[in-house]
Amino acid sequence: MEKSSDNSEDDIFAETNETVDVEDVDLNSSGAGVSTPAATAAPAPAAEKLEPSAPPAAASAPPAAATAPADPPASNSSSGGPSKLELPASLAFEYLLTVRVTKPEKIGDGMGAYVAYKVSFSTTIPAFSRPEGSVRRRFSDFLGLYEKLHEKYLRDGFVIPPKPEKSVVGATKVKMSKDSVEEDHFVERRRAQLERFLVRCSDHPVLRMDPDFREFLEHDGDLPKSSGTRALSGAGVMRVFSSIGSSVQRMTYKMDETDQWFEDKNQEVHQLEEHLHRLHSSIEALVNHRREYGFMAEQFAGSANMISSVEENTNLSFAFTKLAETEERVGRLQIEQADSDYYGLAELLHDHLAMLESVRASLYERVRVYKTWKDAEIALTKKREEKVRNELGGKADKAAACEAAARELEGQVERGQEAFDKISATVRSELERYDLRRGYELKTAIVASLEHQLRQQQCVLEAWEAYLPEAKRILAA
Amino acid sequence: QHHVDLSDSRQGRTESVDLGNGNDLRVEISDALSEKERVKFTIRTVTSLVPRFARPEFSVIRTHEEFAWLADRLAENVEYAGCVIPPVPPTPDFSSSREKLARLGEGESSMSKEEYDKMKSELEAEYLATFKKTVAMHEVFLRRIAEHPKLREDDIFKVFLEFDKDLSVRSKNKREMVQGFLKTGWKTVDDAILSTQKEKDEFFEAQKRFITVFYGHLRSALSEADRMNRHYKATADTYIRVSACASACTKFERDDGLAEFLSSFAEFCERYRKLEGRTASDSDLKLADTLHYYVSDCNSAKDLLYRRARALADFESANKELEKARAKGKAVQKAEADQEAAFNTFNTISEAARAELISFKQRWVAYLHKNLTELAELQIKHSRGQVQLLTQTLERLRQG
Numbered sequence: 001m002e003k004s005s006d007n008s009e010d011d012i013f014a015e016t017n018e019t020v021d022v023e024d025v026d027l028n029s030s031g032a033g034v035s036t037p038a039a040t041a042a043p044a045p046a047a048e049k050l051e052p053s054a055p056p057a058a059a060s061a062p063p064a065a066a067t068a069p070a071d072p073p074a075s076n077s078s079s080g081g082p083s084k085l086e087l088p089a090s091l092a093f094e095y096l097l098t099v100r101v102t103k104p105e106k107i108g109d110g111m112g113a114y115v116a117y118k119v120s121f122s123t124t125i126p127a128f129s130r131p132e133g134s135v136r137r138r139f140s141d142f143l144g145l146y147e148k149l150h151e152k153y154l155r156d157g158f159v160i161p162p163k164p165e166k167s168v169v170g171a172t173k174v175k176m177s178k179d180s181v182e183e184d185h186f187v188e189r190r191r192a193q194l195e196r197f198l199v200r201c202s203d204h205p206v207l208r209m210d211p212d213f214r215e216f217l218e219h220d221g222d223l224p225k226s227s228g229t230r231a232l233s234g235a236g237v238m239r240v241f242s243s244i245g246s247s248v249q250r251m252t253y254k255m256d257e258t259d260q261w262f263e264d265k266n267q268e269v270h271q272l273e274e275h276l277h278r279l280h281s282s283i284e285a286l287v288n289h290r291r292e293y294g295f296m297a298e299q300f301a302g303s304a305n306m307i308s309s310v311e312e313n314t315n316l317s318f319a320f321t322k323l324a325e326t327e328e329r330v331g332r333l334q335i336e337q338a339d340s341d342y343y344g345l346a347e348l349l350h351d352h353l354a355m356l357e358s359v360r361a362s363l364y365e366r367v368r369v370y371k372t373w374k375d376a377e378i379a380l381t382k383k384r385e386e387k388v389r390n391e392l393g394g395k396a397d398k399a400a401a402c403e404a405a406a407r408e409l410e411g412q413v414e415r416g417q418e419a420f421d422k423i424s425a426t427v428r429s430e431l432e433r434y435d436l437r438r439g440y441e442l443k444t445a446i447v448a449s450l451e452h453q454l455r456q457q458q459c460v461l462e463a464w465e466a467y468l469p470e471a472k473r474i475l476a477a
Numbered sequence: 478q479h480h481v482d483l484s485d486s487r488q489g490r491t492e493s494v495d496l497g498n499g500n501d502l503r504v505e506i507s508d509a510l511s512e513k514e515r516v517k518f519t520i521r522t523v524t525s526l527v528p529r530f531a532r533p534e535f536s537v538i539r540t541h542e543e544f545a546w547l548a549d550r551l552a553e554n555v556e557y558a559g560c561v562i563p564p565v566p567p568t569p570d571f572s573s574s575r576e577k578l579a580r581l582g583e584g585e586s587s588m589s590k591e592e593y594d595k596m597k598s599e600l601e602a603e604y605l606a607t608f609k610k611t612v613a614m615h616e617v618f619l620r621r622i623a624e625h626p627k628l629r630e631d632d633i634f635k636v637f638l639e640f641d642k643d644l645s646v647r648s649k650n651k652r653e654m655v656q657g658f659l660k661t662g663w664k665t666v667d668d669a670i671l672s673t674q675k676e677k678d679e680f681f682e683a684q685k686r687f688i689t690v691f692y693g694h695l696r697s698a699l700s701e702a703d704r705m706n707r708h709y710k711a712t713a714d715t716y717i718r719v720s721a722c723a724s725a726c727t728k729f730e731r732d733d734g735l736a737e738f739l740s741s742f743a744e745f746c747e748r749y750r751k752l753e754g755r756t757a758s759d760s761d762l763k764l765a766d767t768l769h770y771y772v773s774d775c776n777s778a779k780d781l782l783y784r785r786a787r788a789l790a791d792f793e794s795a796n797k798e799l800e801k802a803r804a805k806g807k808a809v810q811k812a813e814a815d816q817e818a819a820f821n822t823f824n825t826i827s828e829a830a831r832a833e834l835i836s837f838k839q840r841w842v843a844y845l846h847k848n849l850t851e852l853a854e855l856q857i858k859h860s861r862g863q864v865q866l867l868t869q870t871l872e873r874l875r876q877g
Contacts, residue, residue: 275726279723282721289708289715290708293705300701316842316845319849439735443735446874447874450870453867457860457863461860468853472846
């Protein structure tokens with residue numbers, strides 16, 4: 001994977017990030033789209049050592065926002081302000097937190113080798129011990145963080161950002177290969193996933209404040225090894241069993257849904273998954289064809305050069321050389337476009353499909369809480385009946401015991417209902433947040449892709465315009 | 478059955494570099510009909526050479542086999558041994574279009590009606606383009622014969638153009654197939670002769686070198702150009718899927734802004750793919766097809782060099798026979814006559830070949846000039862269109 005020399009980025013991370021990551025655009029716009037002074041001022045001071053990312057896509061967002069200083073907060077409405085692409089106000093924060101994952105580096109050799117990533121952050125959140133910094137983390141560290149967050153917050157209905165994927169084959173290849181880690185597609189893909197994971201955490205109102213998350217970003221030196229994340233560990237095996245159990249459970253318990261909003265939402269999630277899946281595979285197909293096209297164009301250029309070397313007619317020979325140059329340039333541009341769309345669009349959609357799994361998990365937690373509540377209600381009813389039977393049967397002590405138990409169950413029912421209301425509110429707000437986020441990210445990614453394509457296409461145009469006079473010269477004296 | 482309207486593509490469809498014979502014999506394919514397994518071409522001739530031809534204007538219907546038969550007859554004729562015989566046009570082949578159509582039918586249930594209709598009409602356009610191409614290739618073949626000073630006088634050519642009944646050319650029977658194999662067998666022998674023959678003539682030495690090396694590179698370039706264009710076209714067609722998926726997403730999207738956005742994006746994909754499709758097919762036409770034709774023509778030039786090489790070999794063996802005869806003192810006169818005949822044959826071919834090869838080169842420089850220029854111009858035109866569409870779409874998506 002070669003570095004693109006087209007984008008002149010003075011970003012210090014530029015050499016490992018060849019394509020615009022959608023999250024970069026997020027971070028920039030979240031400052032530009034909102035009118036709170038803290039947020040708009042933020043990009044400048046935080047930018048001292050850590051420039052918040054790639055110019056090309058970002059360059060288009062600020063000007064759009066700049067033309068509309070008094071933008072109404074509901075910038076997402078279809079009656080639309082001057083730009084439809086701003087981050088919705090409800091997704092922005094008073095305090096900024098920017099995270100990046102860069103510079104993958106292979107440590108060690110053979111099967112014990114691993115890849116370490118540089119994790120950097122920049123923030124105005126007071127709880128952090130310093131405004132910026134960076135640490136080195138490895139893949140298992142990320143998984144460890146995920147497990148902690150998952151355990152702490154899922155049961156309250158929060159949508160946890162999806163776990164970065166394990167891929168035994170890919171990882172082993174990297175361990176064993178002698179190639180430069182930075183150029184590897186697998187490594188790049190993983191790096192992007194890890195970054196997206198952290199960025200999603202940092203964009204979540206509750207997760208971003210979590211102490212484990214903070215420690216992950218701030219703690220200098222290695223984190224305690226989370227051996228529980230290794231695939232064949234005991235904890236790993238247990239996890240597999242428990243996840244099987246829960247999906248079976250999901251199928252067997254039928255909740256009596258009284259809230260129309262949730263009724264509709266369940267339907268929607270299902271549809272959304274289906275359609276996103278199709279969109280994802282069509283984009284993947286597009287990317288693959290385009291990549292093949294680019295590659296073949298480069299091959300063709302090779303042959304055209306060979307033709308030129310044998311051709312005796314000098315003008316014709318030159319024309320073939322120039323044709324080779326042109327097709328090679330076009331091929332290169334197409335490959336770059338394919339790569340950009342792969343990381344910017346295809347991988348994004350893949351990530352959203354994973355997010356929908358998390359969404360489902362949250363919805364399911366709510367069902368579990370509901371079940372607990374209703375189970376308590378049923379137990380209460382039974383206890384009361386038992387008490388009445390005892391009273392009628394003249395067993396005063398047993399009746400008294402039932403009374404006591406019933407009172408306790410009443411408390412449980414009350415708490416159960418409270419928990420259900422609370423989790424319903426949380427899940428609902430989480431899903432609404434997620435919808436806004438999804439819409440924003442999709443729009444931004446598509447616009448970034450088209451902008452990239454526009455630049456590429458302008459280069460293609462230039463290449464052919466340069467070739468035309470050469471073709472015409474074939475018949476010159 | 479497919480009746481094809483060729484009127485729109487007639488302008489500049491086929492190239493004829495005027496060899497100075499004026500317009501006294503104009504041949505064109507005015508109509509074409511595709512039925513089942515074969516294509517029937519209607520060939521219309523307009524000529525002022527009336528005593529030779531019965532009427533000034535007339536038409537006949539021919540199948541591809543009859544074209545191939547004509548090509549074979551010309552190639553066999555020793556009179557034309559010194560000429561570059563125009564290569565026989567490729568057999569009309571719609572199998573890939575048919576396969577794609579079949580595959581589309583199989584996948585029909587898994588896509589929306591809209592998507593299916595779009596892919597179907599795209600495939601039909603492809604089929605039509607293939608059809609027009611085969612017509613063009615057959616026409617070019619005839620035109621080159623009509624413009625060649627020697628070949629145009631050929632009687633079999635006249636019969637081909639005029640005889641209004643079926644030529645009763647059955648497809649190759651066993652004997653002819655064996656002969657065909659022998660011919661290719663000869664080719665490898667020819668290759669050996671060509672490479673080992675001592676060539677005193679610098680011109681032909683250069684030609685030999687050029688043709689053999691050049692030919693190899695040309696063929697790789699050609700196969701790569703084909704694959705390149707195929708993937709390019711596939712890229713363009715995939716936009717249909719993307720467009721359909723984006724459209725489908727809008728249907729249940731609660732957020733109006735997002736729905737509108739996706740709808741605009743879907744529309745963009747549809748319009749963009751048409752531009753990309755056209756770019757791909759122009760690249761196919763101007764680049765790949767040109768190379769295809771160049772390869773065929775180089776083949777014909779190669780055949781010419783083979784024939785000359787064979788004649789030279791015959792001459793050299795006649796020389797040896799003459800020496801033997803003189804040594805033995807027997808049948809010297811016959812040997813002398815043979816040697817002289819062989820020499821004459823060789824000489825005629827060689828001289829004719831020299832002129833032919835020079836004009837071959839001239840023709841190709843002109844042809845490449847035309848096609849590469851047109852290629853660049855079309856790519857520029859489409860690129861501009863794409864840039865414009867992208868710019869407009871971005872504005873629309875940003876502003877609403």
